[in-house]
Amino acid sequence: MQNILVTGSSKGIGRAIAIALASDKTHLFIHGRDRDALAETEKLVKDKGSSCSQIVADISTTSGCEKIVKAVGEKSLSVLVNNAAIATVAPVEELTLDDWNRTIAVNITAPFILTQKFLPQMKKGSSIVNILSSAAKNAYTNWSSYCMSKFALRGFSETLREELRPRGIRVIAVYPRAVDTPIWDSVPGDWPREKMMKAEEVAKAVAFAVSCPPDVLIEDITLGNLAGTL
Template sequence: MELNDKTVLLTGASGGIGAALAQELAAAGARLLLQGRDRPRLNRLLAGLPDSGRHRIIAVDLLMPGAVDGLVQAVRDAGGLDLLINNAGTSRFAWLEDQPAGDIHHQLTLNLTMPVLLTRSLLPCLRRPGLIMNIGSTFGAIGYPGYSVYCAGKAGLRGFSEALDRELAGSGVRVLYFAPRATRTTLNSPQVVELNTALGNHTDSPEWVAAQALQALQKQQQRRWLGWPERLLVRLNALFPALLDRALARQRATIAHYAGHPADKEISP
């Protein structure tokens, strides 16, 4: 898709991949509607964008009642939409039994339920041809210890993206799924940073990830997985999951240590 003069709604724009992607989109000539919870951070982002007067911030918490209706109204006020990027998300690195029910609900709602509801509500506002990009994760295809809830949300988002793209075939709207690997953002706790260092996991900068996302949009790549060997591991997990079972079993004690969960701890009956 040619992005010049296209109207884009980007959720989760106030930091990390979202803020870097806003820079890439603005440089490509897009008009941005930037959603985030933190108004001061959104204002700072807006001030640093090319042609900042062309863009608008929408400071709203997606988990609050009425958030979807507010975003739909903002899109209508802008005269419609060419591209929706569902980027807002969250994660918690912890064993399932160590996570309060509220944390589980928060992750699943923001990572899966809200993209589904927002997409449904904005489809009538999306011009043809139009694009929807859902920002997923390598963990949407590889179940990883300590991220069971996050994996569930991103796997659901991957399935939603694939199914909706097939539903909309011939309509002029395409649905893309873009899956980064570990990225250096504030979503990563110090324990996650230490774990990645201990295991030698590669991490990417938000700026590099955003540049790859822009390419995926311009080429309309339906599925894009970032990083090596992560792309290979996604394929192996789909074809030979037992190989990944054994590899991750060897790392389980290390992962559990950084998650603050003794590897030999048993769930009480």
């Protein structure tokens, strides 16, 4: 049985990844704060034959991250997906220090804490998947806190990869452009959501990457709509 943790799998890309990785050979640890949405993910994951544990935890705090660590316990993870993130979109003058610090906590510190805690339990052939963004490589007006966090997580991912390659643990960095998920509900402006990629496309790429034999090098995945406009 393969144990898999997907943070932020109550909705959006995380839910799609949890479903894509679900099978009768996997136990999915799904995570988020929204209990109703998590229950829906659990149903969808179980429909694919997977067993499942829900973890309700706010990862903007260290204690929330510790709750996840406690729920997984001593089990060895074959896949850790650091997916949960927030986007506070506003001009720099309008961002509050609280927005800035929460972005750091959820988007950078939580993946660091979870990676550090679970690494000793991860074996050769396992994978850490960090969901980054095209905002880890490009600057977008009004997205300063989000870009800051994704650029930082990219630096962490690339360094971690160098440390873990000799141990046979893959670090896969995923760089999607715009994906139609609930994250866009609170982004100001009119966005052509119907033209955005679907979360399922990102999930398919992740499922392919983690299913490759351990000696296959697969490290960066860039995804977007073919026109390259979103």
